[in-house]
Amino acid sequence: MNLRGAASATLLVVAATACGSGAGSDGEQAKTLTYWASNQAAGIELDRKILEPELAAFQKSTGIKVNLEVIPWSDLQTRILNAAASGRGPDVVNIGNTWSTSLQATGAFVEFDDATLAKVGGKGRFLASSMSSTGAPGLPPGSLPLYGMAYGLYYNKKRFAEAGIDEPPKTWQELVGTARKLTGGGRYGLTLLGASYTEGVHFAWMFGRQNGASVFDGEHPAFDTPEMVAGVKRYLDLIAVDKVVNPSDAEKTQDAQLYTDFASGKAAMMIMQNHGTAGLAAFDMDPDEYGVVPIPLPEDARQPVTSHVAGINITAFAESRNREGALKFIEFMTSPQEQTKLNKAFGSLPVVNGVTDPAFAAGHNKVFAEVLATAQPLPMIPQEAQFETLVGTAVKDLFAQVATGERVTESDIKAKLSEAGQKLLNGG
CATH class of the missing domain: 3.40.190.10 (Periplasmic binding protein-like II)
Structure with missing residues (x-):
């Protein structure tokens, strides 16, 4: 999937859902996250059915509740650009990986420098081909791989x-x-x-x-x-x-x-x-x-x-009041265990090392994984x-x-x- 419209395009500043940088006390914000997920399944309700048990597991492990909104691809571009312009975005958001550099240019998202990458498992956690579509060359990534496609x-x-x-x-x-x-x-x-x-x-x-x-x-x-x-x-x-x-x-x-x-x-x-x-x-x-x-x-x-390096990335808004919680959530979503569950459910490919489930090494998945491993990214420029x-x-x-x-x-x-x-x- 891919974001359309440049980061420099006209940004319509409209009321967005109050989330990471919105209303609520700092104490409340530290216990909650808002997550904008892209529509990956056959319908939004199926996305929720797949994601909600995993978000409950994250809450049980960390004490952080995740408020989920699944957004159709037809609306996601406008929602993200509005959030970037207004400073009232979610804590965590999915993006099409070819959007990476265009969105990075807005300055609205966390920079995954070495120290930040270490908090989510380190650069070595991710497949090299998928990492090639995370932002402008020479800069820290503006997002990280979540679901792989080819x-x-x-x-x-x-x-x-x-x-x-x-x-x-x-x-x-x-x-x-x-x-x-x-x-x-x-x-x-x-x-x-x-x-x-x-x-x-x-x-x-x-x-x-x-x-x-x-x-x-x-x-x-x-x-x-x-x-x-x-x-x-x-x-x-x-x-x-x-x-x-x-x-x-x-x-x-x-x-x-x-x-x-x-x-x-x-x-x-x-x-x-x-x-x-x-x-x-x-x-x-x-x-x-x-x-x-x-x-x-x-x-x-x-x-x-x-194929191009296709897929979905995940990133955090820099304005999040719960930045550490957002990074914990990104670490959770990109763990080998969650990568196995989610990519099986969505029919996508793991984008991290350490996934050992044989389902991804055989049959049709094997073909797609081999294509993804040698794919080239679309131009990573704004x-x-x-x-x-x-x-x-x-x-x-x-x-x-x-x-x-x-x-x-x-x-x-x-x-x-x-x-x-x-x-x-x-x-x-």
Whole structure:
């Protein structure tokens, strides 16, 4: 998951829930924390059902009560930015890990220098790849990893068997060829969230990086390079040229829409992060009914990028009246024991060393863990969030165009990406 909107964007100062820096005596504050959790499960009530027993265990151990609010991703950006502007935020908050540098630039969050890191288990507690997406290089992290995610290619074994396909594709060229064999009769080889700008920017970045794109030249946008244009075109070609994606996918924004088509056999493959395993279980699909492999690379790939370092981070507001309690809570949430429980429940991956549960070292989880271990972070600069919003929206709009049968050329793609870069230079 990823935060959209730069830290420098207009901050709407509205009344926020009084929490770590709000009302109440210092004594009361020392015994309580407010925690804004991101929506990880199929619904907010399920998030609460998963988290509340763990928060009760933390209270039993420390005497600190945690007041939980689970916030939908559609609202979390605004809530956090408002809290950063007003100084009236929670004690602890989840963030998309690619938001790290943009939020760090606000100065509203705890700096995890060596002394602070020691209070939450030390830097060595965390996986190196996940730590690469915690803030600007050269500065103390502004957040710490909580849940790990990575992309993979899911394939429906029944659909493959029906088509006489013995194994998943190993290259991008094979993926397209396989998807063509699986398309026909109202069924498609692949399903995508075409109306999701977050997915759009992820594909643009991954495919651009595979071509050798740098995306930024220092802090200057390089969105319209030939490498980026070719990457976006490869994504659009799945629907415009290869015709292996249903044009109606241009209207899809929710993961559940992909699960429906994949589980029913309407789509034989989908590209999804590892939380898709929990999502498919909710659609009564047994893990043995599908396989997962890394996203196949083009034969001429210049960078072996099959995912960005995806996931959720956790951080504390610097204005918290119970900073020590907040750090204790972060230590608790990132302990190997809690990492085992929570990542199992949410279908995500542990981001700390010392997790020994075999469930994370076998099957689909093993594939995703190996991808995450070698993944690259999205640009860790303050403008990253603007990059996500602007490029993601451009790709979403282009996807909608080709879905209607409109011809989109490389020049059209370059113009759209150039426009996104200019908007970033003009402040978004």
